[in-house]
Amino acid sequence: MLLLSALDLTLPLRNPVIIFSLVLFIILFAPILFNKIKVPHIIGLILAGVIVGPYGLDLLRRDSSIVLFGTVGLLYIMFLAGLEIDLVEFKKNRAKILFFGLLTFLLPLILGMLASYYVLGYSFLSSMLLASMFSTHTLVSYPIASKYGIARNRAVTLTIGGTMITDILALLILAGISGLSREEASSTFWLQLIISTAAFVSVVFFVFPILTRWFFKHYDDSVSQYIFVLAMVFLASFLAEAAGLEAIIGAFFSGLVLNKFVPHSSPLMNRIDFVGNAIFIPFFLISVGMLVDISVLINGWGALKVAGVIIFVAILAKYIAAVITQKAFKLSSEEGNLIFGLSASHAAATLAIILVGYNIIIGETSSGEPIRLLNEDVLNGTILLILVSCAVSSFVVEKASRRLALINELDNSDSDIDDEKILISLAYPDTVNELVDFGLMLKPAKSSVPVYALHVTDDERADSQTQVKGEKVLEKAIMHASATENIIHPLIRFDINISHGMIYTIKEHKITDILIGLHHKSDQNKFFGPTTEELFSKIPETIYIYKPAQPFNTLKRMLVLVSNNAEHEPGFFHWLNKLSIVAQSAGIPISFYAAGNTLSEIKSAHEKARSQLRVSYNEFDNWEDFLIFSRELKTDDFFVVITSRKGHISYNSYLEKLPYYLGTYFNSNSFLIVYPKQLDQGINMNNIEQVDPYVIETLADTISTVGKSALNLKKLFKK
Structure with a gap:
């Protein structure tokens, strides 16, 4: 009892250990409890914040620590939105994004102005500021779409892009009205804002990529990379604030910049998702709930009237904008609902605008009471809008995301990946991570294609040390794959020699794709090694020889050289699909170099698949000029050569010089040599x-x- 008496258990709680423990239990149990009654977990966390907050049981105060974690959570949401967005789709739909962004900004602005001025009777400046609040929205429900694996859907891309446009325009209105109310909005003010914004954008989009590529090339420690990413996010957020913008703009822009450096199937991406969804984002949602004051419902008809008008106009305007966008671009009803759901929620930017208006004093009453640009009724109504709009958003996004995820699953059920099996041959501990990462990139995202890791030990040289070495290699591969939430099936084999063990393992498990690291003692005379040479002659399946010279996420382009008549080989479409999967996962463009008839088949395959990749086609059929690629390739390019086994139609004598050329002139580049699937004995x-x-x-x-x-x-x- 003496120990308990030493603890400060008075309400609201002040002991940091108890506070953090309580918040963690809320994060743990609130989603579980509310999911049982079919309420999205986001609403569960917001309602939990209402209950424990200062307007509920008063267990927790919205003090600096809650505000800190809540701010980090909001920035994390915007960062994830930029990080998970499909940049190819984003660039392709920039006109549509601009259309939706302006529509979802102007329509709520106009309706909000009319309602504020004529229905609520506010002044022009007050009406303009209140209407700009209707235009903004916060991606509170984005984690739901991400959870269902549809973050790259075009509807999500449109909404995220539109969010940036609406928030920037609304915050510019806020800056202007704030300046007008204080008589500061001179031409000098706007000129400074334009210059500072241009400087901010230049630093983020031109300096950040250089720093990130350098860091990832020199530091491969997972903890260091994660801390670096967080540091860049919050540095960009600070620079945005310094430029006169909101921090969420900087967080989103940092996500766009880091997008191509963080592959979606990488351990780094898994850590970013895990920490955000486990800690920071739930903190933000709880902090939003702590703002809600239910007592405004009994404070008189004035507050209820303002709240009713605000909620009705804000949700109706966003719904109309979503419907118009759906009809204009012929989107499905589920995609239209997803746009509405994501853009319906109001939270951070909305509250920021209202608090600024509430704190601006424009005069005094006869009794000395301050006259605010936006009064307490608007503040209370906005807090209720946050609760209602987040609830509507969560339910709509949950339903739409579930249906879209089901549709995607049905569309992919007819794919021919069911028979695929990928084998990664692992011999040396220092190449495990690179080979596992590339092997996992060969499988489509969220597919069930099995991936095997094989280590073969020569029976004649087998001893206790070599067995332990093999076990450690496979253990390292399993741990690295598990960091990406992927499963690797370990295979360890003892055989009369390594090539014999690999060949029979491939046949026993019906492997379709074999990934091998370049022999660690390779040179121009002994490039592949005897084991790989024997595989070429006895295994007809697709074989990839990979030599990493730098981390894959630091590469800028994939340059693919294709042997003549490759389109007539059985494995043509298979390797083409695999390279497309890798390029899409890494977010890099592809440049194909091939003969004219081969290029036509490649173009046709991409058009048929409706590929969204950035692809360029270059005619090349004179293999005597192979060395021109030593000038064409840059340091950060990934060189892929599609070759052929002897005796097949796409083979030519110049392919025999390939080991010499690659070992002599391309040793500083990352490259991949692909031997496509071919018939067992050539022409039989x-x-x-x-x-x-x-x-x-x-x-x-x-x-x-x-x-x-x-x-x-x-x-x-x-x-």
Whole structure:
């Protein structure tokens, strides 16, 4: 009892240990309890904040610590929105984003102005400021869309882009009205704002990528990389505030910049998601709930009238804007609902605008009471708007996201990835992470394609040390994959030699894709090593030889050189699809170099798949000029060569020089050599039905030509 008496348990709680413990239990149990009654977990956290906050049971005060974590959570949401957005889709739909952004800004602004001026009877400046609050929205429900795996849906992309436009315009109005009320909005003020904004954008979009690429090239420690990412996010947020903008703009822009450096299937991305969704974002939602004062409902008809008008106009305007956008761009009803749900919630920017207006004193009453630009009724009505709009947003986004995720699952159910199996051959501990990362990039996101990690030990050299080494290699691979929430199936094998063990493992498990790291003692004379050379002759499946020279997330472009007639090989579409998956995951463009007929097939395949990749096509068929790529390739390019095994139609004699060229002239570049799936024995007349029709046609033409020549000779001799 003496120990308990030493604790300060008076309300509101002040002991930091008890406060943090209580918040963690809320984060843990609130979603569980509310999910049982089919209420989205976001609403559960907001309602929990209402209950424990100063207007509920008064267990917690919204002090500096809650504000700090809540601010971090809001910035984290905006950062994740920029980080998870599909940049290709974002650039492709920039006109649509601009349309929706202006529409979802102007429509609430106009309706809000009319309602504030004519229904509520506020002055022009007050009405303008209140109407700008209607235009803003906060992506409170974005974590729901992300949880269902539809963060890259075009509706989400439109809404995120529109959010930036509405918030920037609304905050510019706030700056202008604030300046007018204080007589500070001179031409000098606007000029300073334009210059500071331009400086901020230049630093974030031009300096940040250089710093990030340098850091990721020199530091591969997972903790250091995560801390660096957070530091860049909050530095960008601070720079935005210094430029006269809101911190959320800086957080979003930092997400856009870091997007291509953080692959979506990487351990770093998994850590970013985990920490944000476990701690920071729930803190923000609880802090929003602590703002809600339910007692305003009994404070008279004035507050209820203002609250009713604010809630009705804000939600109606966002709904109309979403419907118009859906009809204009022929989106599905689920996508239209998703746009409405994401843009309906009002929180951070809304509250910021109202608090600024509430704190601006424009005069005094006869009794000496201050006259505010926005009165207490507006403040209370806005707090109720936060609760209602977040509830509406959460329910709508939950329902729409669930249906869109189901549709995506049904669309992908017909894909031909069910028979795919990927094998990563691991020999050396220092290459495990790079090979596992690339191997996981070969499988489509969120697919069930199994990935195996194999370590083979030569029976003749096997001892206790080599066995322990193999186990450690596989253990490292499993741990690295688990950091990305992927499962790797470990395989350890003892055989008469390494190549024999690999070949029979591939056949036993029906592997379709084999990833091998370049032999660690490779040079121009012994490039592949005897094990890999034997695989080429005995395994017809797709083989990838990977040599990483720098982290994959620091690469800027994929340059793919394709052997002539590659389109006539059985594995053509398979490797083309795999490279597309890798490029999309890394967010880098592809430049294809191939003969004209091969380029036509590649273009046709991309058009048929409706690929959103940034692709360029360059005609190249003279392999004598292979060394021109030593000038074409830059330091941060990824060089991919599609080659062929001997005896097949896409093979040419210049491919024999490939090891010498790569080992001599391209040693500083990351590169990948792909041996596509091909028939077991090249042209086998006993299995003529398995041969590519192009091969049969070529043979037939040759036989026909020879026959005609023989017939002509016979006629000539007769004459």
